[in-house]
Amino acid sequence: MNNDLNKIKAEMSELQKELQSGLQSMLSEVGSKLSKAEREAIEQEVNEINELIDRLKTGLVWIALFGRTSVGKSAIANSLLGEDIAKVGIEHDFTTTVEPYQKEPWMIVDVPGFMGKKVNEKIALEEAQKAHGHIFVVESEPYEDEIELFDFVSDKMPDAPRIVFVNKKDVLFQGKTKSDREIVTAMIKQKMKKYVKSEDDIVFGSARLYDEENDVYVRQRLLELEDKLYEDAGTLGQIMNVFDPANRASQLNTDIKNKILEIRRKVARKVIHGYAYAAIASSLVPFDSLTVAPGMYASLTYAIVKIMGGPQPPSFNKMKMAGDTLKVCGQILAADFVAVSALETIANLFGPIGILADVAFLSYFKYRRTLIFGEATLIYIENGFNFGESASASIKKAKEEAGKHYNKFGSKRENK
Amino acid sequence: MIPPWLIVPIIYGVYKLLTKYDEASNTPTPPVLPVVGNRICLIGKTGTGKSSTANALLGHEAFAVGAKNGSTAKAIEVVYKNNFTIVDTPGLLDTINHENTIIYELARSKIILYVTSGQLFQTELDFLYKIRNYHLQSNQKIILYVNQQDTRERTMPTQQREIEKNSIKNQVISWLPEDKIVFGSASPVKNGALLPPSISELNNLISKMI
Numbered sequence: 001m002n003n004d005l006n007k008i009k010a011e012m013s014e015l016q017k018e019l020q021s022g023l024q025s026m027l028s029e030v031g032s033k034l035s036k037a038e039r040e041a042i043e044q045e046v047n048e049i050n051e052l053i054d055r056l057k058t059g060l061v062w063i064a065l066f067g068r069t070s071v072g073k074s075a076i077a078n079s080l081l082g083e084d085i086a087k088v089g090i091e092h093d094f095t096t097t098v099e100p101y102q103k104e105p106w107m108i109v110d111v112p113g114f115m116g117k118k119v120n121e122k123i124a125l126e127e128a129q130k131a132h133g134h135i136f137v138v139e140s141e142p143y144e145d146e147i148e149l150f151d152f153v154s155d156k157m158p159d160a161p162r163i164v165f166v167n168k169k170d171v172l173f174q175g176k177t178k179s180d181r182e183i184v185t186a187m188i189k190q191k192m193k194k195y196v197k198s199e200d201d202i203v204f205g206s207a208r209l210y211d212e213e214n215d216v217y218v219r220q221r222l223l224e225l226e227d228k229l230y231e232d233a234g235t236l237g238q239i240m241n242v243f244d245p246a247n248r249a250s251q252l253n254t255d256i257k258n259k260i261l262e263i264r265r266k267v268a269r270k271v272i273h274g275y276a277y278a279a280i281a282s283s284l285v286p287f288d289s290l291t292v293a294p295g296m297y298a299s300l301t302y303a304i305v306k307i308m309g310g311p312q313p314p315s316f317n318k319m320k321m322a323g324d325t326l327k328v329c330g331q332i333l334a335a336d337f338v339a340v341s342a343l344e345t346i347a348n349l350f351g352p353i354g355i356l357a358d359v360a361f362l363s364y365f366k367y368r369r370t371l372i373f374g375e376a377t378l379i380y381i382e383n384g385f386n387f388g389e390s391a392s393a394s395i396k397k398a399k400e401e402a403g404k405h406y407n408k409f410g411s412k413r414e415n416k
Numbered sequence: 417m418i419p420p421w422l423i424v425p426i427i428y429g430v431y432k433l434l435t436k437y438d439e440a441s442n443t444p445t446p447p448v449l450p451v452v453g454n455r456i457c458l459i460g461k462t463g464t465g466k467s468s469t470a471n472a473l474l475g476h477e478a479f480a481v482g483a484k485n486g487s488t489a490k491a492i493e494v495v496y497k498n499n500f501t502i503v504d505t506p507g508l509l510d511t512i513n514h515e516n517t518i519i520y521e522l523a524r525s526k527i528i529l530y531v532t533s534g535q536l537f538q539t540e541l542d543f544l545y546k547i548r549n550y551h552l553q554s555n556q557k558i559i560l561y562v563n564q565q566d567t568r569e570r571t572m573p574t575q576q577r578e579i580e581k582n583s584i585k586n587q588v589i590s591w592l593p594e595d596k597i598v599f600g601s602a603s604p605v606k607n608g609a610l611l612p613p614s615i616s617e618l619n620n621l622i623s624k625m626i
Binding site for chain 2: 068070140141143144145147168170171174175176177178179180181183184187191209210211212215216217
């Protein structure tokens, strides 16, 4: 296991270097042509990809706990970690610091509630984006300001895997009749169900219980919550398997395998989008020469191959593969690929004036071209390094997928 | 001079400026300036047991209580003793915002009984701080009542309970004297059976004030 993990870490580091140098050399090459905002946009993409890979490299499941301070997030962290790592105390809602707690396979991040503070809103969003999944913690029916926090996070990241944990079940149910318990349970579910895919993802429990005899709190294992975290597709637990498939994949069911594939694709698409962004700004290389020396596309191909994992054919060569893919794309999607080359030729002929006149239109095609290329590469890899019998169908599918997964694909205006 | 049609907008502008200034200095302006009367107004966030507390003070069930948060939808006034009435208000921080009703009711009450079940949220502290100056000027009195101590006793170690009590006191230490903070259980339950309320501390404090 450790060996595998080290191998994965090494591969990911290599990938990071490749991405960094690929995108950086492009920036230095064309940097003078870019506006400050464009430069920053590209740098931000690179940083986000880097951070994503950094997180995957840890091999840990990143979980962000959201909720007000007093709901017992630290106690929950301790229960999940099985150790009193997080300091549990009675605190006020004034804290603005994020507390990460790490113990394999968990990385649990205690995110402060924002209580009307813009600073905390920004922190909450950053942590939400970094995490593989979120746990929204409440101890009763949620109050207005808790709802505000949960709405904010779920609006920004509607697709993140999410569990609602209702902590201090013992306090909530203390002394209540069965029917009152049912009412309380129903009310909480009613208010919290909009944050999760199904009501089953709302879990009740107590991270610690009062031991009357000794007059102390006793840390509890949150088995139901742990089960949820590890459960099949739709929850977070499998993520730890993403870069460690050899060890565990054989025991996993199809759902989980698909889930892992989905996560790999997600990362790959993030990288493709980063390259597409950079492609907008890249220097004007005619399409024909791209197929001969597909520098940037080769680095993208390499990145996608690494991210998708799995065995590579012995003949794998990133330059050749990128060149071939580009050629096939060009043959089949002339409108997207060759048109850009014609425009590029015109732009080159007319020099700066041509560039000025067509740069927006050209950028749009370059952006699209990179996205389609990336998607085509994904299909090629998933087919076992092959476009199969109908390359044409595969490339058309790549174009469709590009339209589906990148929301700016169809709009010319935003790509400037 | 000033054209007549400009008068209304100008007045509105001046009014806006003034209210803005008021907000900045944390002095709330109640919607109507009501006369402060012999009322005990219960406020606090939703689900802390305001209605149960009112019932416990009265000694009979005058206000409807429920397991759900927000069972009280509007302010209700019931006769108490010594010419005083008790006003129960909808909860703060509810999904439905009742703030205007609450501000109106507390502005016309001589005694404000703020009910909580634990530490005050930042939003509650802000709200209390907002109404504090107004009360000082109008000779109103504020009591902070910490309810649901029975639940605390059954689910929290003594040490933690003490820490919590102190931390609640510390939250309001700068403006509320310690003798105006009382603890109790308005509707203690055990195994689903209702026990008699233990709010003698609160009863004594109110008796001294009315």
